[in-house]
Every structure is written in structure tokens, then in C-alpha cells.
Amino acid sequence: MDIYFIRHGIAADPSEYEYDRDRPLTPKGREKTARIAQKIRQMGVKFDRILTSPLVRAKQTAQILLEIGLSNVVEEFIPLSPGGNIKDFLPIWTELDYTKTEGAIALVGHQPDLTDWAEQLIWGEIGEKLILKKAGIIGLSVPPVASPLGQGQLFLLTSPKWFN
């Protein structure tokens, strides 16, 4: 099973919104997100499920992935809110058919949480060694084991500018 981490696109300036959680994507944020979504589709990737942070900018990012046909299912997942803990994702992993050799799931959220989670899946600990830009994507291959922490391998890390 592959796990993709996708960071939300560029969002409106915090000064314009009373609550950070309400900030929407800007037009440029939408455009870059759509570009990476198109590239993922072109690669033949399909997500069994998209889990997203409940913040507006993440939900809008997930919606773009859905509308371009990358999945039929988007679900809000509270632990993808800023500061969430990957331990809360592990029951979802178990619930998924993680023994499948095909298949992929997408997690849409925020920094530094996404690279923290990815690093825990790859190295078992956080090292702040991965740089993930807005609308950037990480792809991990995880073997069919019940405890995926420290078991992943990284096959993709890129920012949307590489898909111009």
C-alpha cells in the first residue's frame, strides 16, 4: 500500500480571516493544487480514500483531488489538524486492508505535521529532514505489516513547480 501526503495549496492571508481554520485557497493555490492533481491522475494513481484535515484550505485541496477523479471518497480526519499525532492514524491503517499489494491512500494536511508523520513512517522518528512546499507531495511505499512505523520507503518528494 502506498501512502501519499499532500500539503494544502497557498491560502488567503491570515490577517483577512478571524480564524485560521477558515482561510480558503487563493486562485494560485487552487491552480497549483490542480496541476499536481492532474499529474497524479496522469500517473495512473487512484486513492482508495482521501483523508483530510478539517481546516478549509485542506478540505478545498482534497475536494480538488476528488473532482479530478483521484478518489471517490473524501473524509475529514481530525488528527490531520495542525499538531495531530500519527498514533491516531494507526487504527485507520489497521482498518484499511493494509495487506493489499496494490492501492493507495492520500492524507491532506499541514506542515510540519505531514513530514513529521512521513518521517515516523520511514525512520521511526522525526528528524526535520524533509522539505514539503505548499501543494507538494510525498509518496511512501509501506510493506503489508500491522505496525508501519519505521517501515516505509520514500519514492516521491516534490513541489508543484516541478510539474510546470
Next chain:
Amino acid sequence: MDIYFIRHGIAADPSEYEYDRDRPLTPKGREKTARIAQKIRQMGVKFDRILTSPLVRAKQTAQILLEIGLSNVVEEFIPLSPGGNIKDFLPIWTELDYTKTEGAIALVGHQPDLTDWAEQLIWGEIGEKLILKKAGIIGLSVPPVASPLGQGQLFLLTSPKWFN
């Protein structure tokens, strides 16, 4: 300073050549390598130097990077041969103006050495956690320190198929 690792493209079948080191790129190997070279150029990246393994398939890969205008300098670097040790690269690092905030160097070679070297620059040790396909590319950002091992951050890891 950024360090890019570029794996040689697809090479001719070993059964066709007496010595592994003589195997050239196949037409498909040339084409995929040219594709990634074009993408790197499009991103505005320029290499101060390209260091390459002395094996034919790596030298041909480096030549494609040179011809597309990514650098003016290609040098054979024996430690990039299969089984080479990153410790032999450290004098080169010191010799480069590693305190520059701009600039990039490309290392062209083989697996698993390239990801071993990249992992040692990022995490200080080899974990076999990075997957690098033929004509794939890794991009590391390394701070201006004399001892770069364990100091790098990963900003790019991709295979040529993402640049179709």
C-alpha cells in the same frame, strides 16, 4: 549549496558486453535521461560541476546533462564507481566553495551507492529508505558547514516517469 544525485539511465543488457563498465545507455535510457535533463533546465538549475562515475552508462548520462546546458564541466570521479565511499567525496566538498548560498553540484552514478550517499548526508547513516529509479533524481539542500554528513535536507526525489 544543493547536491543533486542522478542515477544513470537504462543500459544495455549485461549479457551483451564482456565488461559491465562498458554497457552503454539504450535509446530508451537516453530518452528518459534527456527528459529529466530538460526538466532540470526548465527549473533554472545549473550545476557548477558534474561529477560522474567512470562507467560508460554514467558518463553518457553526464554527457546528456552537459549537452543540454546544465553545466560546463563534467569530471570523472572514481569514488562514484559502484561500491565507492562518500568519505572520498568529502575533500571535494571542502574544495568547493561550500559556504555559497547559491550553487549546485551533480553526482552521476549507480545504485545503491547514490541513495547510500544521500542518506549519509541527510541522516548520517544508511537506512535503505530511499527508492531511486534509473534516470531518477534526488535533490538535497546542504547548509554551509565543513562536515556535511547528517546535515542535508531532502527537497526532491523523483523518477523520470513523473516528467512524462
